[in-house]
Amino acid sequence: xxxxxxxxxxxxxxxxxxxxxxxxxxxxxxxxxxxxxxxxxxxxxxxxxxxxxxxxxxxxxxxxxxxxxxxxxxxxxxxxxxxxxxxxxxxxxxxxxxxxxxxxxxxxxxxxxxxxxxxxxxxxxxxxxxxxxxxxxxxxxxxxxxxxxxxxxxxxxxxxxxxxxxxxxxxxxxxxxxxxxxxxxxxxxxxxxxxxxxxxxxxxxxxxxxxxxxxxxxxxxxxxxxxxxxxxxxxxxxxxxxxxxxxxxxxxxxxxxxxxxxxxxxxxxxxxxxxxxxxxxxxx
Amino acid sequence: xxxxxxxxxxxxxxxxxxxxxxxxxxxxxxxxxxxxxxxxxxxxxxxxxxxxxxxxxxxxxxxxxxxxxxxxxxxxxxxxxxxxxxxxxxxxxxxxxxx
Numbered sequence: 475x476x477x478x479x480x481x482x483x484x485x486x487x488x489x490x491x492x493x494x495x496x497x498x499x500x501x502x503x504x505x506x507x508x509x510x511x512x513x514x515x516x517x518x519x520x521x522x523x524x525x526x527x528x529x530x531x532x533x534x535x536x537x538x539x540x541x542x543x544x545x546x547x548x549x550x551x552x553x554x555x556x557x558x559x560x561x562x563x564x565x566x567x568x569x570x571x572x573x574x575x576x577x578x579x580x581x582x583x584x585x586x587x588x589x590x591x592x593x594x595x596x597x598x599x600x601x602x603x604x605x606x607x608x609x610x611x612x613x614x615x616x617x618x619x620x621x622x623x624x625x626x627x628x629x630x631x632x633x634x635x636x637x638x639x640x641x642x643x644x645x646x647x648x649x650x651x652x653x654x655x656x657x658x659x660x661x662x663x664x665x666x667x668x669x670x671x672x673x674x675x676x677x678x679x680x681x682x683x684x685x686x687x688x689x690x691x692x693x694x695x696x697x698x699x700x701x702x703x704x705x706x707x708x709x710x711x712x713x714x715x716x717x718x719x720x721x722x723x724x725x726x727x728x729x730x731x732x733x734x735x736x737x738x739x740x741x742x743x744x745x746x747x748x749x750x751x752x753x754x755x756x757x758x
Numbered sequence: 759x760x761x762x763x764x765x766x767x768x769x770x771x772x773x774x775x776x777x778x779x780x781x782x783x784x785x786x787x788x789x790x791x792x793x794x795x796x797x798x799x800x801x802x803x804x805x806x807x808x809x810x811x812x813x814x815x816x817x818x819x820x821x822x823x824x825x826x827x828x829x830x831x832x833x834x835x836x837x838x839x840x841x842x843x844x845x846x847x848x849x850x851x852x853x854x855x856x857x
Contacts, residue, residue, distance in 0.1 A: 661800075674773055
């Protein structure tokens with residue numbers, strides 16, 4: 475082919491990448507996803523630590539034998555690991571999208587894709603919504619970006635990955651939202667119930683203890699209980715953020731799929747993602 | 759409608775206002791039983807949209823309101839205790855019947 479034709483073809487294909495508003499939408503979304511993944515992963519670990527501390531404090535104040543059951547309460551290690559893995563998978567998904575819209579080197583892009591695929595593979599069967607074939611296709615879509623016409627291939631990779639990952643992202647968001655909901659009768663409810671137990675026990679001890687040492691320990695336990703109870707608002711917002719992220723991924727999928735997406739659509743989407751980012755900020 | 763977790767917490771709000779004594783001890787014991795039931799519901803991930811569950815929650819809400827209105831009146835607090843006992847029974851049944 476004539477070198478001028480090749481140059482023209484390359485120019486045409488390069489121009490067929492994501493539009494600037496589409497790129498901005500993907501970038502905003504990927505940042506929000508990464509932030510939510512990181513924040514929620516930390517939430518579960520902190521909640522488990524808090525529950526152990528609260529139950530330990532309650533045991534110390536209670537009569538011998540009054541507290542049975544594990545100190546970790548509802549936060550069984552393997553269950554917490556599943557939630558952490560779910561949150562990490564969301565984070566890795568966000569990082570993969572980020573790598574696809576940024577000026578990323580081929581090797582880094584491949585690493586981001588491999589990390590996301592490995593994260594999904596690490597989920598327990600009940601939470602895994604992508605087949606091996608789908609995961610291989612995601613890996614391949616990114617591999618092809620290493621070819622000559624980068625912007626065009628990146629767009630194709632995003633068009634492939636976002637809708638393909640949608641059921642997986644939705645399932646992870648549902649799992650996190652249910653567990654973070656203070657009244658969902660799952661992990662967050664167990665956490666707040668532990669705080670409520672400690673408040674009553676420590677209040678009784680503060681009022682009944684005759685020696686200053688016990689009273690001091692009871693007062694510290696009361697403070698711990700109150701600080702934990704106050705987290706119910708944060709948990710509520712975290713659950714809401716997970717639900718918003720699910721909706722945002724669906725909207726992004728539509729925005730990428732539609733060639734007729736208007737700048738108003740993208741502006742409205744950007745507002746949704748900004749709300750999500752603002753919500754996530756309170757989790758840190 | 760408030761949730762079981764919120765109602766147990768509200769009961770705690772009233773308990774900490776009460777002076778130490780028999781009535782308070784009764785309420786503390788009942789709160790512990792309610793908390794045990796809630797832990798079991800969490801563990802079994804029991805559905806909360808059943809009529810039986812909703813009816814138990816409505817009863818507990820009524821008992822809590824009565825407790826707030828009792829203003830530490832011993833007779834009225836005692837009446838509240840028996841109302842809460844009924845709720846504990848129903849929640850125990852729900853938790854026991856869950857797989």
